Amino acid sequence: MLTVLILVPLIGAAIIGFLPVPIIPKISRWITFAFTCISFLWTLVLASLFNTNIVTQQFSEFLPWIDTLGLNYHLGIDGLSLPLLVLNGLLTCIAVYSSDTSINRPRFYYSLLLLLNVGVTGAFLAQDLLLFFLFYELELIPLYLLIAIWGGEKRGYAATKFLIYTAFSGILILASFLGMVWLSGASSFALEGLNTSALPLATQILLLVGLLIGFGIKFPLVPFHTWLPDAHVEASTPISVLLAGVLLKVGTYGMLRFGMNLLPSAWTYLAPWLATWAVVSVLYGSSCAIAQTDMKKMVAYSSIGHMGYILLAAAAATPLSLLGTVLQMISHGLISALLFLLVGVVYKKTGTRDLDVLHGLFNPERGMPLIGTLLVTGVMASAGIPGMVGFISEFIVFRGSFPVFPVQTLVSMIGTGLTAVYFLILMNRAFFGRLSEKVTNLPRVFWSDRIPAFLLAVIIVIFGIQPAWLIRWTEPTTTAMISTQNVVANVAELGNRH
Template identity: 70%
Template sequence: MLSALIWVPIITAAIMAFWPGNITPKVTRQLTLIVASGVFILSLILASQFHTESASQQFVEIIPWIDVLGLSYHLGVDGLSLPLLVLNALLTCIAIVSTDEAIQRPRFYYALLLVLNACVAGAFLAQDLLLFFVFYEIELIPLYLLIAIWGGKKRGYAATKFLIYTAISGILILAAFFGLFFLSDASTFAYESLRHHTLPLATQFLLLGAILVGFAIKIPLVPFHTWLPDAHVEASTPISVLLAGVLLKLGTYGLLRFGLGLFPEAWQILAPSLATWAVVSVLYGSLNAIAQTDMKKMVAYSSVGHMGYILLAIAAATPLSLLASVIQMTSHGLISGLLFLLVGVVYKKTGTRDIEVLRGLLNPERGLPVVGSLMVLGVMASAGLPGMVGFISEFLVFRGSYPVFPIQTLLSLVGTGLTSVYFLLLVNRVFFGRLSEVVENLPQVQWKERAPAIALAMLIVMLGLQPNWIVRWTETTTTTMTLTNQQLTANTQTVLD
């Protein structure tokens, strides 16, 4: 079942890209949506059959691959990866539906979307460090092409900058994986076997440092964040949805799985510094968002701030904060996806994203009232208002982190207030007041343009009212992970002593 999540999209993409005959754009789009919907349904079936009381990997698949390298095709899913796996499948469907039907080179475009979906799923499912790296690196290719070919005016610059940053990220992560493999005298790159290694603290700090910087670039955290606003501004709306909603989570997932999971003792020592780093990212991202006049760039900088909450939760490493980190990843994926969709609709109908130009779009007769209403809901969710998934995820982050890092948690709370400030500025300037003469006589928003945003808005409210639908998948895994890390830390200290 896990292999189907990876190989069905890849095989379909290969057929579409290399089919010798003509395939109409309509058929290409329908086939892609059918396959992506099938993957989403399969992920829901996995979730329904997932044993929430078990913390071990489930639906495991192991096939020997390259024995001389200790590399195996080893897949599995647990409470850390399952919510992200479902999120990836959902947002891929959203991206396909929100793609312009008149897009150029549709066969190549939709094939790249399917490959991107498959590689992200493979990274979340991989239980072998080298296998994770393979998927982690391959996903750069379709994302680079999707920005470079279908992006905005400066798409070449943005795509190249993204590629350089993330290539450096991959080099650091691979170096850390190989260092761990050779220095621990392991015979395999299997995650569980390497997790029980014993290395001197100095070596752990060196390897963990490479992992921290590598995944910090992907997340991204300050000061490695500069590629993200450019990539978002130049990427098309569907690609921005996937970039913010899923691809950034490869970084936070990597920190949780391979940073904290492989080096719990070194992580514990560095945790105060990591919590401070999280505060810097939260405040810097929020303050930069306030200064933006481009709606898309404002939402992009908000992502920098909100990803800092996840680092704070992982740094605290309590059962509740680790649970909160996964919930915040899922919450941010849904909320950022909604915001980028709505910004895309506004830009398509008005021809601008400048908040100094736009005004009065909530006008019920000549504006975009439904889009405006959904935007108000989205910014309320991002600001953490009760009744929406953003509230429960941020509340869990702060509640789980406060006992360990009270000062850093209180400073991060300021970021929540700043979120309200910059999104209030956006909504007040763009959607309230008299309709700007520059954007009068707007084209009508079609139902198919609203449907993806409405679906995400419904999920944001439903999961805000019933967060246990996500919590129950993850709680056992994060609690067990905390206990295991404590035991590994104690055992390592005993050996080193």
């Protein structure tokens, strides 16, 4: 049942890329959209069959692969990976639908989008360390090409920077994986049954630091963040949606699944430092966002700040805070995708994202009043306004982290206020006032441009009003992850000492 999620987009990529007959761009787009919709609907089927009372991996698939390497094809899902799989399916559908109908080299473009989906899906499903690494690296090349070929003016620089950072990230992750397996004496890379508790604490810390830096580059966390703003600014709108909405979550997922879950003693020891690192990322990302005049770069820096909340909650390692990490991943994915979609519409219709140029887009006759209204929804959700999914996710993060790290939590809450500041700056400068003379005669905004953003806005409000629909899938798994590793009491005790 899980292999279907990998095979469907893979078959779609093969058909579009290698079918020996001409395919017009519009047909390529709709074929790709059909395959992504099938994958997304299948994740919903899996969600409907998922038993929330079982905290172990479900729908497991196992097939021996390369015995000499200890590599097996082992897939499974639980409450940590299931919401991310659904998010990946949804945002991939939106990215394909939002792609330019007149894009150059459409068959190559859509094949890469489907391969990107394969890599991310496989990473969330893999129950083997080496298999996870293979899928983790698989998504690197498609994303590099999608930025380098269809990006902006400085796309070559941004794509190369992304490639170098992510390649270094992969080296650190692979080295840590090899260390865990070889030093523990395991016969394979299987996640289940891997016992690292007998390793010396110093060794565990060294391995965890490698994972933290490797996955911290992917988040990204300060100071490994510099590739992200450049990649977002140069990437096309659909690629920015996937980058912020899904690809960053591979890093947070890996940190929880392989860092905290496999090296709990080292995690306990480093937890106070991780909480402080989270505070730095939150404040730095939010402060940099205030200083931006490019709308897209402002949203990119806001992602750095909001991803810091995930590290804070993971460092606290309470059942409530770990639940908050998953909710924050989902809420950030939905909200950032909405913001990048709307910024993309503004750029498409005005030809600029410069806040020094844009004014008065709320003009009901010649502006973009509905786009502005949807952007207000995204801004309110990102700022943590009650009734939006951003509020409940951040509230749970802060509520779960405060008993362990009260100082770091209170300082991180400043980031919520800064979020309101820089997004109010964006709205005030771009949408209020008189319509700028430099962006007159704007093209009409069609419903095809509005539908994806409207859909995301509805989901953001629904989960904000009824978060239990999301929590029920995740809470049993996150609670079990904490209790089985006995991280809570140890981290709490260490936090009290600090």
